[in-house]
Amino acid sequence: MEQPDSGAEPADGAGDAVEALDRPLPEGVRRRVVALVSDAFGGLTVTELPAQLRQYARFTPTRRAKFAGNAMAAALESDALFRQRIGERLRESQPELAAAVEAGSPPAAADPVDVAAAAYVLRPVGWVKLVAAAGEEVQRAYAERADEENRREVERLREELAQARTQTRSETERLRAELEAARKEADSLQRKLRSALSEVKRGEAAVRRGKAEADTVRAEAAAQISAAEGETRRLRARLGEAEASVEASRRASREGRSVEDMRLRLLLDTVLDAARGLRRELALPPSSIRPADSVDAVEPGAMTPKDIATRALSETDPALLDQLLALPQAHLIVDGYNVTKTGYPQLPLEKQRLRLLGGLAVLAAQSGAEMTCVFDGAELAAPVLLAPPRGVRVLFSKPGVTADELIRQLARAEPPGRPVVVVSTDREVADGVAKAGARPVASVLLLKRLSRV
Numbered sequence: 001m002e003q004p005d006s007g008a009e010p011a012d013g014a015g016d017a018v019e020a021l022d023r024p025l026p027e028g029v030r031r032r033v034v035a036l037v038s039d040a041f042g043g044l045t046v047t048e049l050p051a052q053l054r055q056y057a058r059f060t061p062t063r064r065a066k067f068a069g070n071a072m073a074a075a076l077e078s079d080a081l082f083r084q085r086i087g088e089r090l091r092e093s094q095p096e097l098a099a100a101v102e103a104g105s106p107p108a109a110a111d112p113v114d115v116a117a118a119a120y121v122l123r124p125v126g127w128v129k130l131v132a133a134a135g136e137e138v139q140r141a142y143a144e145r146a147d148e149e150n151r152r153e154v155e156r157l158r159e160e161l162a163q164a165r166t167q168t169r170s171e172t173e174r175l176r177a178e179l180e181a182a183r184k185e186a187d188s189l190q191r192k193l194r195s196a197l198s199e200v201k202r203g204e205a206a207v208r209r210g211k212a213e214a215d216t217v218r219a220e221a222a223a224q225i226s227a228a229e230g231e232t233r234r235l236r237a238r239l240g241e242a243e244a245s246v247e248a249s250r251r252a253s254r255e256g257r258s259v260e261d262m263r264l265r266l267l268l269d270t271v272l273d274a275a276r277g278l279r280r281e282l283a284l285p286p287s288s289i290r291p292a293d294s295v296d297a298v299e300p301g302a303m304t305p306k307d308i309a310t311r312a313l314s315e316t317d318p319a320l321l322d323q324l325l326a327l328p329q330a331h332l333i334v335d336g337y338n339v340t341k342t343g344y345p346q347l348p349l350e351k352q353r354l355r356l357l358g359g360l361a362v363l364a365a366q367s368g369a370e371m372t373c374v375f376d377g378a379e380l381a382a383p384v385l386l387a388p389p390r391g392v393r394v395l396f397s398k399p400g401v402t403a404d405e406l407i408r409q410l411a412r413a414e415p416p417g418r419p420v421v422v423v424s425t426d427r428e429v430a431d432g433v434a435k436a437g438a439r440p441v442a443s444v445l446l447l448k449r450l451s452r453v
Contacts, residue, residue: 021128025120026135028142030073032117037072038065040089050075050082076121087122098122106130112137315442318449324439325367327419333410333433334360335403335424336375339443342425357389359450364391372410376403404429411436 025033038061041049046057053075056068064072076083091098097114100106102124106115116134119127314320325332340352347355357373364371370393377396388394397406404426411433414420420438423446424430430440 021131025131026116026138028113028138029116029120029131029134032113033076033120034065034069034072035061036090036117036121037076037086038062038068039093040086041072043089044085048082048085050079053082083121083123090118090121094118101127101130112141316444316448318445318452321421321441321445321449322367324419324421324441325363325369330367330369330419330421331414332369332371333407333420333422333438334371334373334446335407335422335426335429335443336373337403338424338426338429339446342443343447353386356450357392357394360392361389363450374403374406374410377401404432408432408436411438414438 024030041053041056041061041064046054049057052071053068056064056071059068076086087098097107097110097118100110101115101118101122104124104126106119112134116131116138119130119134324330334356336353336356337349340347340349340356344352344355353375360371360373371391372393372395374395374397377398386394395406397403404424407422407424407429411420411422414436416437420433420436422429422433422438422440423443424440425443433440
């Protein structure tokens with residue numbers, strides 16, 4: 001806020017009439033004067049304050065300086081008594097500075113702003129010169145700081161300009177390189193485009209040729225279809241004529257044959273009736289004995305698998321298996337995985353099963369014997385999709401039942417006297433089926449026999 005041009009009344013009336021400011025207080029001095037008044041404000045009673053300042057009595061110094069600064073400056077300028085009281089508070093708070101200012105010799109090391117503010121409040125003789133000198137010092141300091149700031153700003157702007165020039169130069173070079181690369185790429189794309197256009201033109205020409213050829217082929221096909229349809233109609237007419245002729249021939253043949261069939265059927269009925277009458281007349285029972293039954297010989301059922309063992313054949317001779325399978329109504333039961341893991345264990349289970357079942361199918365066709373192949377179901381991760389070969393029954397054991405137990409059940413299910421041969425190297429399986437009357441043989445015997453298939 002600008003201060004009035006006329007000075008306030010000093011402590012003595014004569015000096016107050018002579019000395020007055022001819023210009024507003026410098027802004028820095030004015031802020032320092034307001035701060036001094038705000039600090040000293042709290043030491044005064046409400047009655048000691050001018051009427052216009054009493055509403056700010058309870059404010060803090062900071063809020064008082066912020067909201068009542070103009071009012072305090074005006075009261076300090078116009079109210080000599082208020083200024084005198086503020087001066088007393090200043091003498092109490094800063095006695096050395098106040099004494100030096102009133103003596104007219106302020107300390108050289110003191111802040112010019114503080115000196116000017118104290119002189120403005122105390123108003124000693126020559127206070128206007130002190131305020132003017134402080135104002136000039138403050139203006140000079142402000143000018144120096146402004147010059148320094150301007151100099152630093154100019155330096156900063158120069159550095160930024162140099163950086164901008166360097167960045168612009170590098171950016172320009174980069175853009176030139178990119179432009180050159182873009183030009184080269186555009187040239188390459190143009191060449192590719194021209195090549196693609198020529199390819200398109202050749203393709204269009206090929207399409208036109210293909211369309212013309214297709215039209216020609218379509219026309220030829222239409223002509224051939226028309227000719228084929230004409231030929232088909234002609235053949236159908238001839239076929240109808242042939243069918244009519246054949247039907248007429250069949251009708252004539254049926255009419256001629258029916259007379260002969262009737263005569264033959266009548267003669268056959270007469271013979272059958274005569275034979276039935278003769279059987280009733282002679283009271284002949286049905287005949288169950290055949291002439292061959294009267295011939296003394298060894299019956300096929302009289303030989304068992306145990307008799308084969310007496311023929312001095314090795315247990316690994318394939319001929320032994322052939323003789324066992326040659327027995328009437330022989331039944332071969334195979335322990336599947338026992339055989340496959342003996343002969344070809346390196347193959348996966350699926351290929352083991354297929355290889356064994358293929359050999360058994362050929363052996364069944366050659367020998368005519370009944371064959372059952374048993375696999376252990378516990379090794380299955382999922383149901384097996386398997387089409388059993390002709391002549392071979394394929395079984396998998398149920399959960400909780402082993403293949404050995406299933407083989408023993410099959411052996412016990414056979415009637416006594418039937419030739420049953422079980423192929424397994426497992427000793428427990430061999431002993432179990434032997435008790436049921438079956439003949440156990442080793443897996444090697446079957447593998448040797450299948451190698452001849």
